[in-house]
Amino acid sequence: xxxxxxxxxxxxxxxxxxxxxxxxxxxxxxxxxxxxxxxxxxxxxxxxxxxxxxxxxxxxxxxxxxxxxxxxxxxxxxxxxxxxxxxxxxxxxxxxxxxxxxxxxxxxxxxxxxxxxxxxxxxxxxxxxxxxxxxxxxxxxxxxxxxxxxxxxxxxxxxxxxxxxxxxxxxxxxxxxxxxxxxxxxxxxxxxxxxxxxxxxxxxxxxxxxxxxxxxxxxxxxxxxxxxxxxxxxxxxxxx
Amino acid sequence: xxxxxxxxxxxxxxxxxxxxxxxxxxxxxxxxxxxxxxxxxxxxxxxxxxxxxxxxxxxxxxxxxxxxxxxxxxxxxxxxxxxxxxxxxxxxxxxxxxxxxxxxxxxxxxxxxxxxxxxxxxxxxxxxxxxxxxxxxxxxxxxxxxxxxxxxxxxxxxxxxxxxxxxxxxxxxxxxxxxxxxxxxxxxxxxxxxxxxxxxxxxxxxxxxxxxxxxxxxxxxxxxxxxxxxxxxxxxxxxxxxxxxxxxxxxxxxxxxxxxxxxxxxxxxxxxxxxxxxxxxxxxxxxxxxxxxxxxxxxxxxxxxxxxxxxxxxxxxxxxxxxx
Numbered sequence: 123x124x125x126x127x128x129x130x131x132x133x134x135x136x137x138x139x140x141x142x143x144x145x146x147x148x149x150x151x152x153x154x155x156x157x158x159x160x161x162x163x164x165x166x167x168x169x170x171x172x173x174x175x176x177x178x179x180x181x182x183x184x185x186x187x188x189x190x191x192x193x194x195x196x197x198x199x200x201x202x203x204x205x206x207x208x209x210x211x212x213x214x215x216x217x218x219x220x221x222x223x224x225x226x227x228x229x230x231x232x233x234x235x236x237x238x239x240x241x242x243x244x245x246x247x248x249x250x251x252x253x254x255x256x257x258x259x260x261x262x263x264x265x266x267x268x269x270x271x272x273x274x275x276x277x278x279x280x281x282x283x284x285x286x287x288x289x290x291x292x293x294x295x296x297x298x299x300x301x302x303x304x305x306x307x308x309x310x311x312x313x314x315x316x317x318x319x320x321x322x323x324x325x326x327x328x329x330x331x332x333x334x335x336x337x338x339x340x341x342x343x344x345x346x347x348x349x350x351x352x353x354x355x356x357x358x359x360x361x362x
Numbered sequence: 363x364x365x366x367x368x369x370x371x372x373x374x375x376x377x378x379x380x381x382x383x384x385x386x387x388x389x390x391x392x393x394x395x396x397x398x399x400x401x402x403x404x405x406x407x408x409x410x411x412x413x414x415x416x417x418x419x420x421x422x423x424x425x426x427x428x429x430x431x432x433x434x435x436x437x438x439x440x441x442x443x444x445x446x447x448x449x450x451x452x453x454x455x456x457x458x459x460x461x462x463x464x465x466x467x468x469x470x471x472x473x474x475x476x477x478x479x480x481x482x483x484x485x486x487x488x489x490x491x492x493x494x495x496x497x498x499x500x501x502x503x504x505x506x507x508x509x510x511x512x513x514x515x516x517x518x519x520x521x522x523x524x525x526x527x528x529x530x531x532x533x534x535x536x537x538x539x540x541x542x543x544x545x546x547x548x549x550x551x552x553x554x555x556x557x558x559x560x561x562x563x564x565x566x567x568x569x570x571x572x573x574x575x576x577x578x579x580x581x582x583x584x585x586x587x588x589x590x591x592x593x594x595x596x597x598x599x600x601x602x603x604x605x606x607x608x609x610x611x612x613x614x615x616x617x618x619x620x621x622x623x624x625x626x627x628x629x630x631x632x633x634x635x636x637x638x639x640x641x642x643x644x645x646x647x648x649x650x651x652x653x654x655x656x657x658x659x660x661x662x663x664x665x666x667x668x669x670x671x672x673x674x675x676x677x678x679x680x681x682x683x684x685x686x
Contacts, residue, residue: 172557198559206557212550223547226540227559235540275559 125150125310126171126202126279131180133166133334140166141177142334148279148312153305155325155342156314159355162331164314165207168281171312172204173197184279199227203277205268207284207314211256217243217267218252224274235274242270246300262293269300280304282313286320298324322346330354369530369618376523380516389515391632393587395625396522397580402608402620403529404576409606410615411536412569413549414463417602418475421482422452422574424596426581428486431499431591434509441510445582449575456574460567467552476599483597498592501585510586518587525583526621529576533617545569549615577605611660613667622668630656 124147133141141163169175173194181190221239246266286294315321322342330338332354338345408414429448433439487496505511536542547555548562585591612623638649664671
Protein backbone atom coordinates (compact mmCIF):
# COMPACT_ATOMS: atom_id res chain seq x y z
CA UNK A 123 0.00 0.00 0.00
CA UNK A 124 1.55 3.28 -1.00
CA UNK A 125 0.61 6.67 0.38
CA UNK A 126 2.55 8.84 -2.04
CA UNK A 127 3.21 7.64 -5.53
CA UNK A 128 5.35 9.33 -8.16
CA UNK A 129 4.92 7.79 -11.59
CA UNK A 130 7.09 8.51 -14.63
CA UNK A 131 7.66 12.19 -13.80
CA UNK A 132 9.61 14.12 -16.40
CA UNK A 133 10.33 17.85 -16.30
CA UNK A 134 12.25 19.79 -18.92
CA UNK A 135 13.55 23.35 -18.77
CA UNK A 136 14.37 24.23 -22.36
CA UNK A 137 16.96 21.67 -23.41
CA UNK A 138 17.74 20.54 -19.87
CA UNK A 139 15.91 17.53 -18.49
CA UNK A 140 15.71 18.13 -14.74
CA UNK A 141 13.67 15.01 -13.99
CA UNK A 142 13.53 12.03 -16.32
CA UNK A 143 10.95 9.30 -15.80
CA UNK A 144 11.16 9.34 -12.02
CA UNK A 145 9.00 6.70 -10.31
CA UNK A 146 8.78 5.53 -6.72
CA UNK A 147 6.23 4.82 -4.01
CA UNK A 148 6.31 5.85 -0.39
CA UNK A 149 4.50 3.70 2.18
CA UNK A 150 2.67 5.25 5.15
CA UNK A 151 5.03 5.92 8.05
CA UNK A 152 8.14 5.61 5.92
CA UNK A 153 11.05 8.08 6.10
CA UNK A 154 12.63 8.23 2.68
CA UNK A 155 15.85 10.13 2.04
CA UNK A 156 16.61 11.71 -1.32
CA UNK A 157 20.26 12.23 -2.19
CA UNK A 158 22.18 13.30 -5.23
CA UNK A 159 24.85 15.79 -6.24
CA UNK A 160 23.95 19.41 -7.08
CA UNK A 161 21.75 19.58 -10.14
CA UNK A 162 20.53 16.01 -9.76
CA UNK A 163 16.90 17.20 -9.78
CA UNK A 164 16.03 16.78 -6.10
CA UNK A 165 14.49 20.20 -5.61
CA UNK A 166 12.69 20.06 -8.97
CA UNK A 167 11.12 16.81 -7.81
CA UNK A 168 9.92 18.54 -4.61
CA UNK A 169 8.46 21.42 -6.60
CA UNK A 170 6.53 18.92 -8.71
CA UNK A 171 5.19 16.92 -5.76
CA UNK A 172 4.05 20.12 -4.01
CA UNK A 173 2.36 21.54 -7.11
CA UNK A 174 4.69 24.49 -7.72
CA UNK A 175 5.85 22.94 -11.01
CA UNK A 176 3.77 20.97 -13.46
CA UNK A 177 5.55 17.92 -14.86
CA UNK A 178 5.73 17.53 -18.64
CA UNK A 179 4.96 13.85 -18.23
CA UNK A 180 3.88 11.59 -15.40
CA UNK A 181 1.86 12.25 -12.30
CA UNK A 182 1.87 12.34 -8.53
CA UNK A 183 -0.84 10.71 -6.42
CA UNK A 184 -1.61 10.90 -2.73
CA UNK A 185 -3.58 7.93 -1.46
CA UNK A 186 -4.64 7.20 -5.01
CA UNK A 187 -5.91 10.72 -5.71
CA UNK A 188 -4.19 12.66 -8.43
CA UNK A 189 -2.31 15.78 -7.25
CA UNK A 190 -0.75 16.78 -10.54
CA UNK A 191 -2.46 19.84 -11.98
CA UNK A 192 -3.68 21.16 -8.62
CA UNK A 193 -2.44 24.50 -7.28
CA UNK A 194 0.16 24.43 -4.47
CA UNK A 195 -2.37 25.60 -1.85
CA UNK A 196 -4.78 22.83 -2.81
CA UNK A 197 -1.98 20.27 -2.69
CA UNK A 198 -1.23 21.46 0.85
CA UNK A 199 -4.86 21.14 1.89
CA UNK A 200 -4.87 17.61 0.47
CA UNK A 201 -2.12 16.78 2.94
CA UNK A 202 1.35 17.61 1.64
CA UNK A 203 3.52 20.14 3.45
CA UNK A 204 7.05 21.26 2.78
CA UNK A 205 9.96 23.35 3.91
CA UNK A 206 12.12 25.35 1.55
CA UNK A 207 15.81 24.86 0.85
CA UNK A 208 16.26 28.61 0.84
CA UNK A 209 14.32 29.41 4.00
CA UNK A 210 11.26 31.60 3.59
CA UNK A 211 9.81 32.58 6.96
CA UNK A 212 7.31 35.46 7.00
CA UNK A 213 9.94 37.94 8.18
CA UNK A 214 7.64 40.66 9.42
CA UNK A 215 5.40 38.34 11.45
CA UNK A 216 6.12 36.86 14.85
CA UNK A 217 7.08 33.21 15.23
CA UNK A 218 3.63 32.44 16.61
CA UNK A 219 1.85 34.26 13.75
CA UNK A 220 4.01 32.36 11.24
CA UNK A 221 2.84 29.05 12.64
CA UNK A 222 -0.75 30.29 12.94
CA UNK A 223 -0.88 30.81 9.19
CA UNK A 224 -0.29 27.08 8.83
CA UNK A 225 -2.78 26.17 11.55
CA UNK A 226 -5.48 28.37 9.98
CA UNK A 227 -5.51 26.07 6.97
CA UNK A 228 -7.12 23.43 9.20
CA UNK A 229 -9.30 25.57 11.47
CA UNK A 230 -11.34 28.72 10.97
CA UNK A 231 -11.10 29.60 14.63
CA UNK A 232 -8.26 32.06 15.28
CA UNK A 233 -8.09 31.25 18.98
CA UNK A 234 -7.90 27.54 18.32
CA UNK A 235 -5.18 28.16 15.72
CA UNK A 236 -3.21 30.18 18.26
CA UNK A 237 -3.33 27.35 20.81
CA UNK A 238 -2.28 24.81 18.22
CA UNK A 239 0.55 27.10 17.06
CA UNK A 240 1.77 27.59 20.61
CA UNK A 241 1.90 23.82 21.06
CA UNK A 242 3.98 23.34 17.92
CA UNK A 243 6.28 26.27 18.67
CA UNK A 244 7.02 24.53 21.98
CA UNK A 245 7.50 21.19 20.29
CA UNK A 246 10.26 22.53 18.03
CA UNK A 247 11.88 24.33 20.94
CA UNK A 248 11.06 27.95 20.08
CA UNK A 249 8.70 28.69 22.98
CA UNK A 250 10.86 31.54 24.28
CA UNK A 251 10.90 33.09 20.79
CA UNK A 252 7.13 32.90 20.19
CA UNK A 253 6.61 36.68 20.19
CA UNK A 254 9.82 37.58 18.31
CA UNK A 255 9.75 38.60 14.68
CA UNK A 256 10.95 35.83 12.39
CA UNK A 257 13.64 38.10 10.95
CA UNK A 258 15.47 38.03 14.30
CA UNK A 259 15.96 34.25 14.26
CA UNK A 260 19.18 32.35 13.49
CA UNK A 261 19.29 29.88 10.60
CA UNK A 262 18.79 26.90 12.90
CA UNK A 263 15.79 28.58 14.54
CA UNK A 264 14.34 29.45 11.14
CA UNK A 265 14.60 25.80 10.10
CA UNK A 266 12.64 24.83 13.18
CA UNK A 267 10.12 27.58 12.53
CA UNK A 268 9.54 26.30 8.99
CA UNK A 269 9.12 22.82 10.39
CA UNK A 270 6.53 23.97 12.94
CA UNK A 271 4.69 25.99 10.30
CA UNK A 272 4.53 23.03 7.93
CA UNK A 273 3.42 20.68 10.71
CA UNK A 274 0.62 23.09 11.61
CA UNK A 275 -1.06 22.26 8.29
CA UNK A 276 -1.42 18.67 9.58
CA UNK A 277 0.28 17.00 6.63
CA UNK A 278 0.04 13.32 5.76
CA UNK A 279 3.38 13.57 3.99
CA UNK A 280 6.03 16.12 4.97
CA UNK A 281 8.76 17.11 2.52
CA UNK A 282 11.92 18.53 4.06
CA UNK A 283 14.41 20.23 1.77
CA UNK A 284 17.83 20.14 3.47
CA UNK A 285 17.24 19.75 7.17
CA UNK A 286 20.81 20.40 8.24
CA UNK A 287 22.12 22.59 5.40
CA UNK A 288 23.70 25.82 6.66
CA UNK A 289 23.20 24.87 10.30
CA UNK A 290 26.15 24.74 12.69
CA UNK A 291 27.38 21.32 13.81
CA UNK A 292 26.04 21.56 17.36
CA UNK A 293 22.40 22.02 16.37
CA UNK A 294 22.39 19.14 13.86
CA UNK A 295 21.72 16.42 16.49
CA UNK A 296 18.70 18.38 17.78
CA UNK A 297 17.19 18.68 14.30
CA UNK A 298 17.88 15.03 13.61
CA UNK A 299 16.15 14.04 16.84
CA UNK A 300 13.17 16.20 15.92
CA UNK A 301 12.82 14.57 12.51
CA UNK A 302 13.18 11.13 14.00
CA UNK A 303 10.51 11.90 16.63
CA UNK A 304 8.09 13.05 13.95
CA UNK A 305 8.61 9.85 12.03
CA UNK A 306 8.31 7.86 15.27
CA UNK A 307 4.92 9.51 15.74
CA UNK A 308 3.78 7.96 12.46
CA UNK A 309 4.38 10.85 10.04
CA UNK A 310 5.53 9.99 6.53
CA UNK A 311 8.57 12.01 5.46
CA UNK A 312 10.49 12.66 2.31
CA UNK A 313 13.82 14.27 3.14
CA UNK A 314 16.44 15.84 0.88
CA UNK A 315 19.77 15.81 2.67
CA UNK A 316 23.39 16.34 1.68
CA UNK A 317 24.91 15.12 4.90
CA UNK A 318 25.31 11.39 4.28
CA UNK A 319 25.88 10.60 7.93
CA UNK A 320 22.64 12.27 8.87
CA UNK A 321 20.55 10.68 6.15
CA UNK A 322 21.86 7.14 6.63
CA UNK A 323 21.12 7.52 10.34
CA UNK A 324 17.46 8.59 9.99
CA UNK A 325 16.18 7.15 6.72
CA UNK A 326 14.79 3.67 6.30
CA UNK A 327 15.28 3.94 2.59
CA UNK A 328 17.24 6.18 0.26
CA UNK A 329 16.58 7.20 -3.31
CA UNK A 330 19.62 8.50 -5.19
CA UNK A 331 19.17 10.86 -8.14
CA UNK A 332 21.76 11.72 -10.74
CA UNK A 333 21.21 13.97 -13.77
CA UNK A 334 17.46 13.75 -13.24
CA UNK A 335 17.20 9.98 -13.01
CA UNK A 336 16.82 7.51 -10.16
CA UNK A 337 20.11 5.58 -10.01
CA UNK A 338 19.54 3.71 -6.75
CA UNK A 339 16.63 2.99 -4.41
CA UNK A 340 17.00 0.84 -1.33
CA UNK A 341 18.25 0.57 2.27
CA UNK A 342 20.79 3.28 3.27
CA UNK A 343 23.88 1.13 3.52
CA UNK A 344 23.21 -0.57 0.20
CA UNK A 345 22.69 2.78 -1.55
CA UNK A 346 25.81 4.26 0.07
CA UNK A 347 27.88 1.39 -1.34
CA UNK A 348 26.22 1.41 -4.74
CA UNK A 349 28.76 1.73 -7.51
CA UNK A 350 26.79 4.29 -9.50
CA UNK A 351 26.10 6.45 -6.42
CA UNK A 352 29.77 6.60 -5.46
CA UNK A 353 30.62 7.40 -9.06
CA UNK A 354 28.06 10.18 -9.24
CA UNK A 355 29.31 11.77 -6.03
CA UNK A 356 33.05 11.31 -6.27
CA UNK A 357 33.86 10.47 -9.87
CA UNK A 358 35.07 7.29 -11.55
CA UNK A 359 38.53 7.32 -9.91
CA UNK A 360 37.02 6.48 -6.52
CA UNK A 361 35.05 3.47 -7.63
CA UNK A 362 36.75 0.36 -6.37
CA UNK B 363 -11.55 47.14 23.46
CA UNK B 364 -7.89 46.17 23.41
CA UNK B 365 -5.93 48.39 21.04
CA UNK B 366 -8.89 50.31 19.71
CA UNK B 367 -8.97 53.13 22.29
CA UNK B 368 -7.08 55.62 20.09
CA UNK B 369 -9.48 54.90 17.24
CA UNK B 370 -12.53 55.38 19.47
CA UNK B 371 -11.12 58.74 20.56
CA UNK B 372 -10.35 59.74 16.96
CA UNK B 373 -13.75 58.85 15.52
CA UNK B 374 -15.71 60.11 18.53
CA UNK B 375 -14.04 63.52 18.30
CA UNK B 376 -14.86 63.65 14.59
CA UNK B 377 -18.48 62.75 15.36
CA UNK B 378 -18.90 65.25 18.18
CA UNK B 379 -16.88 68.15 16.76
CA UNK B 380 -19.77 69.41 14.57
CA UNK B 381 -21.94 69.76 17.67
CA UNK B 382 -19.43 72.11 19.25
CA UNK B 383 -17.90 73.98 16.36
CA UNK B 384 -19.85 75.69 13.58
CA UNK B 385 -16.94 77.18 11.73
CA UNK B 386 -17.30 76.17 8.05
CA UNK B 387 -13.55 76.00 7.42
CA UNK B 388 -13.05 73.72 10.38
CA UNK B 389 -15.92 71.43 9.37
CA UNK B 390 -14.61 71.38 5.81
CA UNK B 391 -11.24 70.22 7.14
CA UNK B 392 -12.87 67.37 9.06
CA UNK B 393 -14.81 66.25 5.99
CA UNK B 394 -11.63 66.24 3.91
CA UNK B 395 -9.57 64.46 6.56
CA UNK B 396 -12.23 61.74 6.82
CA UNK B 397 -12.53 61.53 3.03
CA UNK B 398 -8.78 61.29 2.38
CA UNK B 399 -8.43 59.04 5.42
CA UNK B 400 -11.00 56.65 3.98
CA UNK B 401 -9.31 56.59 0.57
CA UNK B 402 -5.97 55.92 2.29
CA UNK B 403 -7.55 53.16 4.38
CA UNK B 404 -9.06 51.69 1.22
CA UNK B 405 -5.66 51.83 -0.48
CA UNK B 406 -4.14 50.22 2.60
CA UNK B 407 -6.29 47.10 2.18
CA UNK B 408 -4.48 46.32 -1.06
CA UNK B 409 -1.16 48.11 -0.50
CA UNK B 410 -0.63 47.66 3.22
CA UNK B 411 -2.31 44.39 4.13
CA UNK B 412 -2.07 42.46 0.86
CA UNK B 413 1.23 44.07 -0.20
CA UNK B 414 -0.08 44.96 -3.66
CA UNK B 415 1.33 48.46 -4.09
CA UNK B 416 -0.82 50.39 -6.55
CA UNK B 417 -0.14 53.86 -7.89
CA UNK B 418 -3.23 53.79 -10.06
CA UNK B 419 -5.94 53.90 -7.43
CA UNK B 420 -7.18 57.21 -8.80
CA UNK B 421 -8.70 55.02 -11.54
CA UNK B 422 -11.20 53.69 -9.01
CA UNK B 423 -11.75 57.10 -7.43
CA UNK B 424 -12.46 58.54 -10.86
CA UNK B 425 -14.84 55.74 -11.78
CA UNK B 426 -16.86 56.46 -8.65
CA UNK B 427 -16.76 60.20 -9.30
CA UNK B 428 -17.87 59.85 -12.91
CA UNK B 429 -20.41 57.17 -12.05
CA UNK B 430 -22.24 59.51 -9.71
CA UNK B 431 -21.82 62.60 -11.92
CA UNK B 432 -22.93 61.02 -15.20
CA UNK B 433 -25.90 59.12 -13.80
CA UNK B 434 -26.94 62.23 -11.89
CA UNK B 435 -26.66 64.78 -14.69
CA UNK B 436 -27.92 62.63 -17.57
CA UNK B 437 -30.69 60.66 -16.00
CA UNK B 438 -31.18 62.42 -12.67
CA UNK B 439 -30.38 59.22 -10.81
CA UNK B 440 -29.50 59.56 -7.13
CA UNK B 441 -25.77 59.84 -6.40
CA UNK B 442 -26.23 57.03 -3.86
CA UNK B 443 -27.09 54.74 -6.76
CA UNK B 444 -24.26 56.31 -8.75
CA UNK B 445 -21.99 55.48 -5.83
CA UNK B 446 -23.06 51.84 -5.90
CA UNK B 447 -22.75 51.72 -9.70
CA UNK B 448 -19.26 53.27 -9.56
CA UNK B 449 -18.23 50.80 -6.87
CA UNK B 450 -19.56 47.97 -9.03
CA UNK B 451 -17.57 49.05 -12.07
CA UNK B 452 -14.51 49.56 -9.88
CA UNK B 453 -14.91 46.03 -8.50
CA UNK B 454 -15.03 44.65 -12.04
CA UNK B 455 -11.86 46.57 -12.94
CA UNK B 456 -10.39 45.42 -9.62
CA UNK B 457 -10.88 41.84 -10.81
CA UNK B 458 -8.80 42.61 -13.89
CA UNK B 459 -6.09 44.36 -11.85
CA UNK B 460 -6.19 41.53 -9.33
CA UNK B 461 -5.67 39.06 -12.14
CA UNK B 462 -2.70 41.18 -13.28
CA UNK B 463 -1.27 41.05 -9.77
CA UNK B 464 -1.01 37.28 -10.17
CA UNK B 465 1.02 37.75 -13.36
CA UNK B 466 3.08 40.80 -12.48
CA UNK B 467 4.90 41.27 -9.22
CA UNK B 468 6.61 44.23 -7.57
CA UNK B 469 7.47 47.19 -9.82
CA UNK B 470 5.76 45.62 -12.84
CA UNK B 471 2.48 45.58 -10.99
CA UNK B 472 2.94 49.22 -9.94
CA UNK B 473 3.56 50.23 -13.56
CA UNK B 474 0.50 48.32 -14.72
CA UNK B 475 -1.71 50.17 -12.22
CA UNK B 476 -0.33 53.54 -13.32
CA UNK B 477 -1.00 52.61 -16.94
CA UNK B 478 -4.56 51.69 -16.05
CA UNK B 479 -5.35 55.07 -14.52
CA UNK B 480 -3.71 56.82 -17.46
CA UNK B 481 -5.87 54.91 -19.93
CA UNK B 482 -8.96 56.08 -18.06
CA UNK B 483 -7.57 59.63 -17.93
CA UNK B 484 -7.08 59.74 -21.68
CA UNK B 485 -10.32 57.91 -22.40
CA UNK B 486 -12.44 60.24 -20.29
CA UNK B 487 -10.70 63.33 -21.71
CA UNK B 488 -11.40 62.28 -25.30
CA UNK B 489 -14.80 60.65 -25.11
CA UNK B 490 -16.53 64.03 -25.08
CA UNK B 491 -19.98 62.73 -25.97
CA UNK B 492 -20.17 60.68 -22.81
CA UNK B 493 -17.89 62.33 -20.25
CA UNK B 494 -17.92 65.93 -21.50
CA UNK B 495 -14.17 65.56 -22.06
CA UNK B 496 -11.50 67.52 -20.26
CA UNK B 497 -13.90 70.38 -19.43
CA UNK B 498 -15.41 68.15 -16.77
CA UNK B 499 -18.96 67.94 -15.47
CA UNK B 500 -20.47 70.43 -13.04
CA UNK B 501 -22.81 68.54 -10.74
CA UNK B 502 -26.03 70.51 -10.24
CA UNK B 503 -27.04 71.16 -6.67
CA UNK B 504 -30.34 69.44 -5.93
CA UNK B 505 -31.25 69.86 -2.27
CA UNK B 506 -31.97 66.77 -0.22
CA UNK B 507 -30.28 63.79 1.36
CA UNK B 508 -31.20 61.36 -1.43
CA UNK B 509 -29.63 63.72 -3.98
CA UNK B 510 -26.74 64.56 -1.65
CA UNK B 511 -27.42 68.29 -2.02
CA UNK B 512 -26.50 69.25 1.50
CA UNK B 513 -25.67 72.75 2.63
CA UNK B 514 -25.11 71.71 6.20
CA UNK B 515 -21.50 70.58 6.45
CA UNK B 516 -22.26 68.75 9.69
CA UNK B 517 -24.28 66.18 7.74
CA UNK B 518 -21.30 65.73 5.43
CA UNK B 519 -19.09 65.06 8.44
CA UNK B 520 -21.41 62.32 9.61
CA UNK B 521 -21.82 60.76 6.16
CA UNK B 522 -18.05 60.66 5.70
CA UNK B 523 -17.67 59.31 9.20
CA UNK B 524 -19.91 56.35 8.29
CA UNK B 525 -17.65 55.42 5.38
CA UNK B 526 -14.54 56.03 7.47
CA UNK B 527 -15.84 53.63 10.12
CA UNK B 528 -16.61 51.04 7.47
CA UNK B 529 -13.02 51.28 6.17
CA UNK B 530 -11.66 51.12 9.71
CA UNK B 531 -13.73 48.03 10.55
CA UNK B 532 -12.51 46.27 7.40
CA UNK B 533 -8.94 46.96 8.52
CA UNK B 534 -9.70 45.75 12.04
CA UNK B 535 -11.10 42.56 10.57
CA UNK B 536 -7.90 42.11 8.60
CA UNK B 537 -5.85 42.42 11.78
CA UNK B 538 -7.76 39.85 13.75
CA UNK B 539 -9.49 37.37 11.50
CA UNK B 540 -8.23 34.25 9.76
CA UNK B 541 -8.26 35.94 6.36
CA UNK B 542 -6.12 38.76 7.78
CA UNK B 543 -3.40 36.39 8.93
CA UNK B 544 -3.48 34.68 5.56
CA UNK B 545 -3.29 37.98 3.71
CA UNK B 546 -0.30 39.04 5.83
CA UNK B 547 1.38 35.78 4.83
CA UNK B 548 0.72 36.53 1.16
CA UNK B 549 2.25 39.98 1.60
CA UNK B 550 5.36 38.59 3.28
CA UNK B 551 6.00 35.68 0.91
CA UNK B 552 3.45 34.49 -1.58
CA UNK B 553 5.07 31.13 -2.37
CA UNK B 554 5.53 30.27 1.29
CA UNK B 555 1.88 31.18 1.87
CA UNK B 556 0.79 28.91 -0.98
CA UNK B 557 2.85 26.06 0.45
CA UNK B 558 0.87 26.40 3.70
CA UNK B 559 -2.48 26.08 1.98
CA UNK B 560 -3.32 29.79 1.73
CA UNK B 561 -5.41 30.52 -1.40
CA UNK B 562 -3.11 33.44 -2.19
CA UNK B 563 -4.41 34.39 -5.61
CA UNK B 564 -8.04 34.52 -4.61
CA UNK B 565 -7.26 36.52 -1.46
CA UNK B 566 -5.26 39.10 -3.40
CA UNK B 567 -8.03 39.59 -5.92
CA UNK B 568 -10.66 39.99 -3.19
CA UNK B 569 -8.46 42.49 -1.32
CA UNK B 570 -7.96 44.56 -4.48
CA UNK B 571 -11.69 44.50 -5.25
CA UNK B 572 -12.68 45.64 -1.76
CA UNK B 573 -10.05 48.36 -1.95
CA UNK B 574 -11.33 49.44 -5.39
CA UNK B 575 -15.01 49.53 -4.38
CA UNK B 576 -14.33 51.63 -1.29
CA UNK B 577 -12.12 54.03 -3.23
CA UNK B 578 -14.87 54.45 -5.84
CA UNK B 579 -17.41 55.21 -3.11
CA UNK B 580 -15.12 57.98 -1.90
CA UNK B 581 -14.87 59.32 -5.44
CA UNK B 582 -18.67 59.53 -5.70
CA UNK B 583 -18.96 61.34 -2.38
CA UNK B 584 -16.15 63.73 -3.27
CA UNK B 585 -17.88 64.70 -6.52
CA UNK B 586 -21.10 65.48 -4.71
CA UNK B 587 -19.21 67.40 -2.05
CA UNK B 588 -17.23 69.67 -4.35
CA UNK B 589 -19.87 69.70 -7.12
CA UNK B 590 -17.50 69.17 -10.00
CA UNK B 591 -15.53 66.42 -11.68
CA UNK B 592 -12.84 66.58 -14.35
CA UNK B 593 -10.54 63.85 -15.67
CA UNK B 594 -7.23 65.63 -15.08
CA UNK B 595 -7.81 65.64 -11.34
CA UNK B 596 -9.69 62.43 -10.60
CA UNK B 597 -7.54 60.16 -12.75
CA UNK B 598 -4.21 61.80 -11.91
CA UNK B 599 -1.14 60.05 -10.53
CA UNK B 600 -0.97 62.86 -7.96
CA UNK B 601 -4.20 61.62 -6.48
CA UNK B 602 -3.02 58.00 -6.42
CA UNK B 603 0.10 59.13 -4.61
CA UNK B 604 -2.00 61.07 -2.13
CA UNK B 605 -3.82 57.86 -1.13
CA UNK B 606 -0.58 55.91 -0.79
CA UNK B 607 1.21 58.76 0.97
CA UNK B 608 -1.34 59.13 3.76
CA UNK B 609 -1.23 55.38 4.37
CA UNK B 610 2.58 55.28 4.40
CA UNK B 611 2.86 58.35 6.63
CA UNK B 612 0.26 56.98 9.01
CA UNK B 613 1.51 53.42 9.09
CA UNK B 614 1.28 50.74 6.40
CA UNK B 615 -0.87 47.80 7.33
CA UNK B 616 -2.36 49.44 10.42
CA UNK B 617 -6.05 50.17 10.93
CA UNK B 618 -5.92 53.73 12.26
CA UNK B 619 -2.70 54.74 10.50
CA UNK B 620 -4.22 55.96 7.22
CA UNK B 621 -6.57 58.28 9.12
CA UNK B 622 -3.78 59.76 11.22
CA UNK B 623 -1.68 60.05 8.08
CA UNK B 624 -4.49 61.84 6.25
CA UNK B 625 -5.01 64.18 9.21
CA UNK B 626 -1.32 65.05 9.25
CA UNK B 627 -0.87 65.40 5.50
CA UNK B 628 -4.10 67.37 5.00
CA UNK B 629 -3.38 69.72 7.90
CA UNK B 630 0.22 70.37 6.87
CA UNK B 631 -0.88 70.95 3.28
CA UNK B 632 -3.72 73.32 4.21
CA UNK B 633 -1.53 75.26 6.63
CA UNK B 634 1.33 75.64 4.19
CA UNK B 635 -0.98 76.65 1.36
CA UNK B 636 -2.52 79.36 3.53
CA UNK B 637 0.87 80.51 4.76
CA UNK B 638 2.93 80.44 1.58
CA UNK B 639 0.53 80.03 -1.30
CA UNK B 640 -1.59 83.15 -1.00
CA UNK B 641 -2.72 84.71 -4.26
CA UNK B 642 -0.55 87.73 -4.98
CA UNK B 643 2.22 86.35 -2.83
CA UNK B 644 5.65 86.45 -4.35
CA UNK B 645 6.30 82.75 -4.10
CA UNK B 646 3.08 81.16 -5.27
CA UNK B 647 3.53 77.41 -5.24
CA UNK B 648 6.54 77.54 -2.95
CA UNK B 649 4.38 75.82 -0.33
CA UNK B 650 4.84 72.67 -2.36
CA UNK B 651 8.58 72.81 -1.69
CA UNK B 652 8.03 73.12 2.04
CA UNK B 653 5.40 70.41 1.84
CA UNK B 654 7.85 68.09 0.10
CA UNK B 655 10.50 68.78 2.72
CA UNK B 656 8.04 68.10 5.53
CA UNK B 657 7.21 64.74 3.96
CA UNK B 658 10.90 63.85 3.67
CA UNK B 659 11.33 64.63 7.37
CA UNK B 660 8.33 62.49 8.32
CA UNK B 661 9.42 59.52 6.24
CA UNK B 662 13.03 59.86 7.43
CA UNK B 663 12.27 59.92 11.14
CA UNK B 664 9.11 57.84 11.19
CA UNK B 665 9.75 55.11 8.64
CA UNK B 666 7.07 52.93 10.25
CA UNK B 667 4.57 55.75 10.07
CA UNK B 668 2.86 57.63 12.88
CA UNK B 669 1.32 54.49 14.39
CA UNK B 670 4.64 52.64 14.38
CA UNK B 671 6.41 55.68 15.81
CA UNK B 672 3.95 55.95 18.69
CA UNK B 673 4.00 52.17 19.14
CA UNK B 674 7.76 52.21 19.72
CA UNK B 675 7.39 54.78 22.45
CA UNK B 676 4.28 53.22 23.91
CA UNK B 677 4.84 49.56 23.28
CA UNK B 678 1.93 48.16 25.25
CA UNK B 679 -0.75 50.02 23.40
CA UNK B 680 -0.03 49.48 19.78
CA UNK B 681 0.82 45.86 19.12
CA UNK B 682 0.96 46.23 15.40
CA UNK B 683 1.83 43.79 12.68
CA UNK B 684 3.74 46.26 10.56
CA UNK B 685 4.94 45.62 7.04
CA UNK B 686 8.72 45.66 6.65
